[in-house]
Amino acid sequence: GAGVSQSPRYKVAKRGQDVALRCDPISGHVSLFWYQQALGQGPEFLTYFQNEAQLDKSGLPSDRFFAERPEGSVSTLKIQRTQQEDSAVYLCASSLMPSGGATDTQYFGPGTRLTVL
Amino acid sequence: GENVEQHPSTLSVQEGDSAVIKCTYSDSASNYFPWYKQELGKGPQLIIDIRSNVGEKKDQRIAVTLNKTAKHFSLHITETQPEDSAVYFCAALDNYGQNFVFGPGTRLSVLP
Numbered sequence: 196g197a198g199v200s201q202s203p204r205y206k207v208a209k210r211g212q213d214v215a216l217r218c219d220p221i222s223g224h225v226s227l228f229w230y231q232q233a234l235g236q237g238p239e240f241l242t243y244f245q246n247e248a249q250l251d252k253s254g255l256p257s258d259r260f261f262a263e264r265p266e267g268s269v270s271t272l273k274i275q276r277t278q279q280e281d282s283a284v285y286l287c288a289s290s291l292m293p294s295g296g297a298t299d300t301q302y303f304g305p306g307t308r309l310t311v312l
Numbered sequence: 313g314e315n316v317e318q319h320p321s322t323l324s325v326q327e328g329d330s331a332v333i334k335c336t337y338s339d340s341a342s343n344y345f346p347w348y349k350q351e352l353g354k355g356p357q358l359i360i361d362i363r364s365n366v367g368e369k370k371d372q373r374i375a376v377t378l379n380k381t382a383k384h385f386s387l388h389i390t391e392t393q394p395e396d397s398a399v400y401f402c403a404a405l406d407n408y409g410q411n412f413v414f415g416p417g418t419r420l421s422v423l424p
Binding site: 199228235236237238239240243251254286288300301302303304305306 | 316318346348353354355356357358361401403406411412413414415416417
């Protein structure tokens with residue numbers, strides 16, 4: 196079946212622009228995660244949704260970062276007033292079960308590579 | 313919070329040889345340790361995982377071992393093939409049991 200998809204795959208923004216990154220999780224998956232992956236590094240957690248509820252946003256680096264999942268399926272990560280340090284690959288992952296002590300497999304999308312000039 | 317270290321950062325092996333990647337973690341409460349393979353331009357893909365109630369798990373050419381006392385776990389790939397070339401990440405569940413903390417990655421190159 197279809198995996199996690201993300202769009203766009205590549206985004207170039209001028210410093211100060213707002214961007215919106217989309218994630219389509221696997222159908223029926225309850226949990227959705229956003230990660231930021233800097234060049235040559237491992238993914239770093241940004242935020243977690245259980246259905247439409249954002250249960251953890253402790254990894255968001257600043258108040259310029261905002262995520263939503265209004266109907267419990269598709270999610271959007273928005274970055275306002277982009278800065279050069281925001282340049283990274285943004286990964287979305289979904290899992291079937293709720294998190295919180297669970298060890299359910301996370302399935303990752305291909306990521307969106309954001310470059311801020 | 314949880315801290316995961318991974319060694320080596322790069323590893324080159326001849327085709328057919330074995331490769332071993334080691335990770336250490338800091339939170340003794342962590343109980344789930346997945347390994348992901350990431351190819352260029354793709355998202356990480358789970359290749360094997362281990363839970364704290366077992367010490368070793370195998371899946372064909374891939375195995376993972378866990379030493380909870382020493383807080384380290386290792387990925388073993390035998391009979392390596394060129395298609396094993398990728399970046400490998402280990403991870404551990406964080407203190408709250410919700411989110412993975414990833415290691416910095418190991419770039420494995422299998423030379424034909």
